[in-house]
Amino acid sequence: MTTEILLQTLASGILIGLIYALVAIGLTMIFGVMDIVNFAHGEFLMLGMYSSFWLFSLYALDPLLTLPLTVIMLFAFGVLLYRLVIVRIINAPMLSQIFTTFGIMILLRGVAQFFWKSDFRSIENSSVSGTVKLVGIQLGKPQLVAGVGAIVITGLIYFFLNRTRLGAALEATASDKEAARLMGIDSHKMFSLAWGIGAACAGAAGVLLATFFPIFPDVGANFILLAFVVVNLGGFGSVTGAFWAGILVGVIEVMGGLLLGPQYKTAIVLVLFLGVLMFRPQGLMGKA
């Protein structure tokens, strides 16, 4: 194996890992703020993909151009979902929480199949197609743009959480609901915000993916398990943890695929997941 192949693989692992990170950040935020595992998270990503697909094929609007629009739509969708459904299961037993978000997952897949059929679709010839050669390694332009986009969005979320009053309120709710309420923070508002941002992150990841990944109703299934793994490695509720863990998972997956064959790349990630769950349940970067 040449260094070139190794570098090439490493680079593509990092790039896809940045997308995993973005999906997982949304998931970890919802979990961190309200202790609910959202099984429908991959479907937010699916909706983001379809949104950019239709805007592209119906109005010839470039995915990158429509990214803000899709993000706003997914934000609204996340808030709506919280207000309509999730608000009713905040204090429900874990089982009914799991099955509510699981039901939403298959509902959204069914709805997508109903309106858009189960065909595989793709966005051809967007503004970011083609490849570039960077320091001797060949990279797809869509992947590169997606990776950079994911970094920018993650940076914005980091800024929001750490430098704004609203972000601080969200963090406060995540670390102690009761204390935050006593400080006058409306926890329902924070929960809506977490669902909105969570859905928007997954939607943005969907848009970035849409330029190089097939679009179909069940596409979320490819990402939800990976997102769980990332969230867990990074420590539940930790945004920076999810960012680094996303990159790590992307690299391990692609490297493992190179060494053992692509059919085992998911298995490698799952073994890693179980190992971390068993020996460091607080995550690789979490504190004991």
Add this chain to the structure above:
Amino acid sequence: MKNYHFAIFTLVAALLLPAVIDSSHLNMAILVLMAAQVGVAWNMVGGYAGQVSLGHAAFYGIGAYASTLLLVKFGVNPWIGVLTGGVVAALLSLAFGWSCFRLKGHYFAMATIAVAELVQIFFTEWEYGGAAVGLYVPLDKPGWLWMSFSTKLPYYWLALGLLLLTLAANWWIERSYLGYYFRAIKDEPDAARSIGINIARYKQIALSVSAFFTAIGGSLYAQKEIYIDPNSVLSTALSIKMALVAILGGVGTLFGPVIGAVILTSIEEFTRIFFGGTGRGTDVIIYASLIIVIAVFYPTGIIGWMRSFRERRAARADASRQIAAHAASASTNNGEAA
């Protein structure tokens, strides 16, 4: 007493059912019985002991593959294969439990998904075991001796018998010290530990018994469908369905999974028959909407809902009796005063 009547009535109905329905409905009845059986098996660890496993398809698939591989490769009689599958699954549940039981709540549920997905990947890649193509159960020796039939009816009796056996095991567990330990582990783990219950051990017992019966259910599926592949007997969707059956009916109750299986299988089959033909996912939409409605509004399942309904009615009757008594005594007092 009422539950006892209900059970007898249902059993008689189940025994008479094949005489009154045609073969296409008989197949649905078999599906209900098989779903109920795995639901009851799941409920032993997921309901009574409160360890929400979303990876039970691993045991189901191991049972299906064990009996089928033994039959196809070594000519072993399916009756022996079924039992072997159950024992193998119970043994493998030790590794499953060892890797997952140190986790709680969401973490446990997600770890079980990961374990089951790993098992599915293994069977998808395992050439000897048919890989992604799957395995066919040979039909050359029909009859009860080889558990192989060309008609549906014998499978109905097999499924019913297995369900009754699983229910009997569950009933016995519920009433033995095991049942008390399981519930203690679920509701008050710290208290259970403080009075000296070895929590890890009893969680494992619950899981192993559950795995044994789930695997037998898987073997029966293989014998009935005569074809298995990783997707049909090992998918996460199947794991979720097992849990869903129990949750719909009532977690941690003896007959909850049976009721849940009747409802869920009917919904699945009817939406598939009436809306499935369009190929547009209408059946999935209806199915999913019902799951959400039930999970949101009836979190304790049908049995829990009926219980709270009965309690409310009893409370209302009680209240009205008290009011009546109060009114009566008030009127007597008035009478005395007058």
